[in-house]
Amino acid sequence: MSFISLAFVLFFLAVLLSLRLAPSRHLRYWILLAASAYFYFTWKHVYLFVLAAPILIDYFCGIWIEESSNPRVRRSWLAVGVVSNLLLLGYFKYANFFLGSVAVLAPIGISFFTFKAISYIIDIYRGDLAACRNPVLFATYVSYFPDLLAGPIVRASVFLPQMVRSLQPTWPRAVVGSQMILLGLTKKLVIADQMAPFVNAIFADAAAYSPLTVWSAVIAYSLEIYCDFSGYSDMAIGMSKIIGIDLPENFNMPYLAMSPIEFWRRWHMTLTKWLRDYLYFSLPGLRKSRWSRYRNAAITALLGGLWHGASWTFVCWGAIHGLGIAVNHLWTARRGHAPEQRLWARASCWVATYVFICVTWVLFRAQSFAVAGTVLHKMSGLAPGGIAWFYSPLVMVLPLVVGAHVIGTMAARRVHPNRITGNYVLLPLPGFAGAFLGTFWLLVVLLFGATGGNPFIYFQF
Numbered sequence: 001m002s003f004i005s006l007a008f009v010l011f012f013l014a015v016l017l018s019l020r021l022a023p024s025r026h027l028r029y030w031i032l033l034a035a036s037a038y039f040y041f042t043w044k045h046v047y048l049f050v051l052a053a054p055i056l057i058d059y060f061c062g063i064w065i066e067e068s069s070n071p072r073v074r075r076s077w078l079a080v081g082v083v084s085n086l087l088l089l090g091y092f093k094y095a096n097f098f099l100g101s102v103a104v105l106a107p108i109g110i111s112f113f114t115f116k117a118i119s120y121i122i123d124i125y126r127g128d129l130a131a132c133r134n135p136v137l138f139a140t141y142v143s144y145f146p147d148l149l150a151g152p153i154v155r156a157s158v159f160l161p162q163m164v165r166s167l168q169p170t171w172p173r174a175v176v177g178s179q180m181i182l183l184g185l186t187k188k189l190v191i192a193d194q195m196a197p198f199v200n201a202i203f204a205d206a207a208a209y210s211p212l213t214v215w216s217a218v219i220a221y222s223l224e225i226y227c228d229f230s231g232y233s234d235m236a237i238g239m240s241k242i243i244g245i246d247l248p249e250n251f252n253m254p255y256l257a258m259s260p261i262e263f264w265r266r267w268h269m270t271l272t273k274w275l276r277d278y279l280y281f282s283l284p285g286l287r288k289s290r291w292s293r294y295r296n297a298a299i300t301a302l303l304g305g306l307w308h309g310a311s312w313t314f315v316c317w318g319a320i321h322g323l324g325i326a327v328n329h330l331w332t333a334r335r336g337h338a339p340e341q342r343l344w345a346r347a348s349c350w351v352a353t354y355v356f357i358c359v360t361w362v363l364f365r366a367q368s369f370a371v372a373g374t375v376l377h378k379m380s381g382l383a384p385g386g387i388a389w390f391y392s393p394l395v396m397v398l399p400l401v402v403g404a405h406v407i408g409t410m411a412a413r414r415v416h417p418n419r420i421t422g423n424y425v426l427l428p429l430p431g432f433a434g435a436f437l438g439t440f441w442l443l444v445v446l447l448f449g450a451t452g453g454n455p456f457i458y459f460q461f
Contacts, residue, residue: 001042002455003235004188011039012239016169019243028167029136032144032243039145040109047107050088054117055139057084062124062131062138074125081121085114094310109149111307113142115274120156122278129157137163146236146243150229150456152250153270159245167244180238185445187231191397193454195224198391203365206375210386214378218358220394221365223401226255228457229268253408255357258349260324261332263357264301271307275300294329298322308364313372317363324356 001008015035022028041048061081068074092106120141123129132138141159202209202217209217233250240247250270257263264272283296298319305318359376366372377383 001039003232004185007042011035016242019167020169022168025164025167029134029140029163032167033136033140036140036143036145036148040143040148043108043149050092050107050110051113051143053088054085054114055142057081058117058121058142059132059135059138062121063133065121065124066131078121078125082118085118089114112151112153113148115153115271116155117142119153119274119278123155123157132156132160144240144245146240147247150232150236151268151270152233152236152248153274154247158248162245165244169242169244173244174242177238177240177242180241181235182238182445184231184234184236184238187227187234188456189445191401192224192226192228192231192457194393194397195220195227196454198389198394199224199365202389203367203371203375206371206378207383208387209378210388211378211381211384213387213389214375216389216391216394218362218375218379220391222255222354222358222361223394223397225361225364225457226251227401232456253405255354256350256405256409257353257357258346259328259332259353260321260356261328263353264321264325271304275304279303290333294326297329298326301325313363313366313369316369317360320360320363 001011015031018031018035019028022031037048037051040051058081061077064077065074065081068077089110092110120129120132120138124131132141137160138156140163141156144154144159147154199217199221202214203221206214206217230251237247237249248270250268252266252269254263254266257266280296280300283299284292299322301322302315302318305314305316305321308314308318359379362375362379363372366375378386
């Protein structure tokens with residue numbers, strides 16, 4: 001049941017109505033849990049048991065870690081929780097990759113809900129979080145349907161304290177949440193899904209097209225993957241806001257980054273922070289030397305690439321980003337931390353970073369190294385000639401994306417009364433004028449959005 005379907009719209013409205021009419025907060029917990037279970041059940045029935053496994057194991061591991069004062073016992077239960085989650089993730093997602101066995105179809109969203117469960121028990125072990133004693137609340141946290149399939153990766157320390165709220169939809173929250181949903185729909189239908197046919201055709205036979213056409217397809221893919229993934233996050237954040245729970249921001253205009261380090265501070269921010277807090281800081285030698293920090297950053301990026309999928313192209317993509325981050329740290333250390341203020345220098349850093357990101361996206365998108373090699377060969381200009389394809393939707397979409405980034409940048413530089421977290425700029429939508437603007441926006445999305453129901457890219461991760 002995709003976000004972009006009539007079935008989901010009816011489902012979500014039924015959830016909101018049930019929450020509004022429920023006489024107690026405890027009953028609303030059960031409604032959210034039942035809704036999340038049903039939502040996951042509609043994708044593939046049997047995988048509901050896969051989702052139940054980390055809920056059951058980590059619920060008890062968290063309590064037993066908190067109750068024990070014996071360091072060895074605490075470490076043992078921590079190991080049980082972490083290893084069980086990793087085994088679950090490894091079997092369904094990486095068995096074919098490492099063992100060469102028959103491919104196992106991974107349960108949708110498994111990378112996201114296992115990371116939520118792992119962060120929960122680690123936070124308890126570190127003393128940063130109290131164990132949740134209410135099994136309904138904990139099960140709702142792990143299975144919460146807005147962020148279940150593709151994030152943001154919300155932590156228990158952010159989610160569980162908000163459950164004391166009434167969780168009854170209100171008009172102010174509905175206005176904010178609806179705009180976030182519309183923003184996500186705009187990104188997905190008007191931009192990402194419009195770029196997909198062009199990108200798919202070029203990557204299917206890059207050798208047949210001219211270098212300029214291949215470059216334009218790679219740029220189109222950079223827009224597709226950003227708007228597809230951030231569009232899902234926006235919709236998840238908007239729906240959750242209407243319910244009454246604030247999810248963390250997941251993107252902050254990543255293509256404005258002027259270095260690989262800054263890119264990862266803006267792209268999939270909840271994953272970057274998760275890898276930093278639970279992997280990077282846990283690797284040995286962090287405080288021994290500057291080179292150890294660079295090494296750990298490179299290892300973290302490499303494993304972040306592997307997190308995206310069981311493919312050597314993802315591993316290579318992560319390794320290149322890891323190398324880029326390490327070189328970026330070394331460059332910063334040698335030149336100092338003072339930012340360069342001259343316009344030409346900032347422009348050069350931005351161009352170099354965006355080109356680096358686009359080149360690495362080739363490995364992320366290609367189905368094999370052979371396909372990636374063909375695309376990169378064309379991009380290099382060493383194989384001139386081929387079909388020149390002027391894809392007009394890309395030319396039409398680019399001003400929209402640039403304009404949105406200009407508005408977002410302006411909003412980020414000042415305190416804005418109608419601004420949600422980060423760079424989200426919200427329209428003032430009071431009364432009839434607001435209803436008119438919102439309806440017009442929705443009609444634009446429906447009229448100019450792509451049809452065909454392309455699945456979200458990050459569902460495969």
